[in-house]
Amino acid sequence: MKRFKKSIFLGLLCVGWGWPVFAASDLAAVHDLHALTWKECVKIALKDNPDLAAAKKAIDSARATYYATWNEVLPSLSTLEDGYTKVRSANQSSFLASNGVAGGGLLPWTLQGNARMDIFNFKDYQDIRKSHAFVSQMWASYRTSSVTVRYNLEVAFYRLLFAYRMIDVAKDILKLRQENTDMVQLLYNNGQESKGNLMLSKAQTKLAQEAVDQNQRRLRLAQIQLDQLLGREGFAQVAVQGSLNLPDPQKGYPDMASLVENNPSVQLQKAIWWGAKAGVGQSLSAMLPNVGVMYTRTGLGNNMIATQNPSWSFFGSVSMPIFSNGPLGNFFTLVSARRTADQNEEQLRSTRLLIRATMEGAWYNLKNEAQLVDVWTYRVKATKQRNDESTIRYSAGLMTYDTWEIAVTDLVNAEQTLIQDQFLETQYLAAWEEAKGLGLEDE
DSSP states (O other): OHHHHHHHHHHHHHSOOSOOBOHHHHHHHHHTOOEEOHHHHHHHHHHHOHHHHHHHHHHHHHHHHHHHHGGGGSOEEEEEEEEEOOOOOHHHHHHHHHTTOGGGTOEEEEEEEEEEEEEEOHHHHHHHHHHHHHHHHHHHHHHHHHHHHHHHHHHHHHHHHHHHHHHHHHHHHHHHHHHHHHHHHHHHHTTOSOHHHHHHHHHHHHHHHHHHHHHHHHHHHHHHHHHHHHTOSSOOOOEEOBOSOOOOOOSSOOOHHHHHHTOHHHHHHHHHHHHHHHHHHHHHHTTSOEEEEEEEEEEEESSSSOOEEEEEEEEEEEEOOSSBTBTTHHHHHHHHHHHHHHHHHHHHHHHHHHHHHHHHHHHHHHHHHHHHHHHHHHHHHHHHHHHHHHHHHHHTTSSOHHHHHHHHHHHHHHHHHHHHHHHHHHHHHHHHHHHHTOOTTOO
């Protein structure tokens, strides 16, 4: 009997909580894998995640468009050059000679250069403004993608840690159930226990074994989900290392107003609003004059470097649209652009309110779950102590099987509830960081 007491006590010690999850490291040793830390997962995702790669390409495309729009306000230069070689026909030769071409056999080359520049074109500057707003949109879109990828990656990372930890806990519970069944079997053989209680104890052991098998299947699914977010092709048996024990959330109430303004979703909506305001300027430009200058220089010669008979011209132009799009076309186009800008401003306000509400909810859930983890931590300690005492009394014949089973079940449920709440706390942490707008680049 002492042997049973000792084995049960050691089994209970194995069902610990809150220890760093080094089961992943054990797995890595078995399969010759390198267990990734959180920072290593972030580094890989920044490099290989396809969603982030696509968002970066969109920024490059928008930036190139922005640079191209600057050409509209810079001088434009162009050349025009033409000419012919020998003319063999006698009639053509006479014709050329009568038109002043020396020798009648060559047509002079003509070289013309043009330089043009807009002195005032309101549309050009609004085009630049709008393309710059589009670059800001792409940056904000990238940041939004980074926030989403970080959230999904963090959930997948902790899900894999949770899978490892659940396997550990399930195996410890299975060991406890097996040792309890051995004790009940011995008492039954000595005529001190009923057959029904022995059968129930064996059934509890079978359930514990099923939990182990289920959690091992869950492990593979968690690995696949993490692989996908890391941008890895195919399935790799990835391993991670870390802890489900989270530090206490920050003390005091966060500065929600500042966090809202720095959120990428708000920044994206701001950029859209700025683009709409530039669209108002583009519509207004159709009603404003355009002032430009142009310089042209022309030369003739018998070769491509035509320098003979030079001539030049310089002139300025002022164009004023009156009814270029009909009597009321420009006016209503401007009205439409202004209403679009107003709409985007209201959408910005709506986004701010939504992000603020999301932040409040995420903070509320995180703080509540952190407190709940503390409560279940103490409950696990209490159920451990109660189970130890009940096991001693049951083995001494001072407690019925039913009463003892209640204490064992309480311990098992408390262990499982604690690890599940620890995992849930990691999910709320990821949701809080997502609400704050933290991306993969942020610590």
